[in-house]
Amino acid sequence: MDLDQLAALRTAEGVAALDAAARVSAGDPLAAASALRAAGVPAGLAAAALTQVELRRRATAKFGAAAAGMFLTRAGLEQATRGVVAARRAARLRAAGVRTLADLGCGLGADALAAARAGIRVYGVEADPLTAAMAAANAEAAGVADLFTVECGDATKFDVDRVEAVFCDPARRAGGTGRRIFDPNAYSPPWDFVTRLAERVPRTVVKVAPGIDHGLIPAGAEAEWVSVDGDLVEAALWCGELAEVPRRATLLSAQEGHPGNRLTGAGDREAEVGPVRRFLHDPDPAVVRAHLVAELADELDATLADPAIAYLYADEPTPGPYARCLEITDVLPFSLKRLRALLRERGVGRVEILKRGSALTPEQLRRDLRLAGDAAASLVLTRVAGAPTVLVCQPVRG
Ligand SMILES: C[S@@+](CC[C@H](N)C(=O)[O-])C[C@H]1O[C@@H](n2cnc3c(N)ncnc32)[C@H](O)[C@@H]1O
Structure with a gap:
């Protein structure tokens, strides 16, 4: 195109x-x-x-019905923020009183469109001429061309004094190959521009890879990890006046009207370690990446069974949005032979396999188990006090 x-x-x-x-x-x-x-x-x-x-x-998976009127490139779509995440970010910016925003490297405009729909005047800057033209066409198609305008150019040259807040979602893919870039210094705009931006503009938000090294989070910034229906999709740094807490896990759902959930904290505590108990809570990846497992442990009255592994164990199946709960029926030191024998005895023919802290490959294990039977079970491959362990479980519904 x-x-x-x-x-x-x-x-x-x-x-x-x-x-x-x-x-x-x-x-x-x-x-x-x-x-x-x-x-x-x-x-x-x-x-x-x-x-x-x-x-x-x-x-459509990212933008719902709005996708039908949009102009898209393959690369632009891959990098675009999901509608539900962009809408929530826009609502938070609006609630913080932001009325004018620069989107520096706006891509196809997924974030900018959401901000414009929230009533914010957005100045988009995009280096790639086709992507910039598509973003402008998308603003027209969405009926917000009066609130979202796009300039084709270098975002690092934008005069940030024109706006109350700045958003930057740097490109994290290599231009020619589309490969993901993990080194922030290779982002475009580059990481040092992004961090200086946060020093120059009191209200700056930066979208970053969810695997960001915590050491790169600027002092005083709020780091937020976002999951949608249990999939970790991004992290964002809310800088300056926009920072509310040190760490936040935001759990969203693509389901229309779902309010989302958020867990916050300092992100610097360790959860207590104890024995394996009756219920296992598998925290949402946003909670784990935000280093909020200790805060969740407080909510669930739970403990870890290994200091390095983010499974929580509790006596109660406390329901909640932040973790999936399983009831543990058996705890075995890992042995393929013993596990196979136990599953045969129970007539287990179907298993889901969860793992943290295990090098085993679920697909290989499934083959090696040669399952037969009508019953189902969840297997959790993990370590307990350093020892490779398998937990045989049943999901707790509701
Ligand atoms: C990750 S994408 C933005 C996606 C956007 N937030 C969305 O949800 O649709 C980053 C964009 O920044 C653009 N870009 C990279 N460096 C730039 C620069 N120095 N000036 C302007 N745009 C730039 C890239 O062309 C790319 O389209």
């Missing part, structure tokens, strides 16, 4: 081609291309329309 193709897709003929592509593209791509050509759509336009429709279909 290039700028000319994008412009063509936005003409009346392009809109008709997109509609036609949406109708024919569900099956075989070659058949869809021929159907469009048979309907008189020029080959280049047909190819561009079919690509857009395919990307929009994929984007």
Whole structure:
């Protein structure tokens, strides 16, 4: 896709081609291309329309129904923030009184659109001309072009004095290959620009990889880890006046109207260690990455069984959003033979396998167990006081 193709897709003929592509593209791509050509759509336009429709279909998982009107590139979609996460961030910025925001490296505009929908005036800057043009088209399609404008250029040159707050979601993929970048110094805009930004603008938010080294978190910033339906999706640094607590785990759901849950704390405490007890609580990954396991242990009246492993053990199945609860039926020092014998005796033919602190591969273990039977069980591969251990469990419902 290039700028000319994008412009063509936005003409009346392009809109008709997109509609036609949406109708024919569900099956075989070659058949869809021929159907469009048979309907008189020029080959280049047909190819561009079919690509857009395919990307929009994929984007529905991130943006819901709004995806149907968006213009997307493959790389832009991969890097874009999910709608539910962007909407929550925008609501928090609005609640903090932010009325004008710069989005430095706005990509296709997922974060900026959410901020504009929340009533914030957003100035987007994007280095890639096609991505910038698509972001502007997305603002129009969303009906917020008066609140979200896009400039194609270098975000590091933007005059931040024009706005009350700044958001930056640096590119963390290598341009040519699309490979993920783990070294923050290779981010674009670069990490030193991002950290200086936080020093210059009193209200700065930076989206970062969820695996960020805690040592890189600027002093005084709030670090937030976000999961959606149990998948860890990102971390964000809320700097300056926007920082409310040292560490936060935010658990969201893609389910419409779900309020989300948040656990906060200093993130510097260790949970107490004790024996394996009747119930195991498997904390949400956002809680683990935020180093809030000790805070969760307080809520659940739970302890660890190994100081280095974030499974919590309690006498009660206290329900809550921050951890999945399993009832432990058996505790075995890890031995394939013993485990196989026990599962045979119980008629267990189906297992889910969870692991923390074990080098075993679940798929290999499943093969080696040669399961047979109608019953189901959850196996937890872990360490207890340093010793490789398997816990046979049943999920606690509700
Ligand atoms: C991770 S993406 C942003 C995604 C966006 N937050 C969203 O949810 O749609 C980062 C973007 O920053 C852009 N970028 C990288 N360096 C830049 C720079 N110096 N100036 C402007 N844009 C830049 C990249 O082209 C890329 O589109």
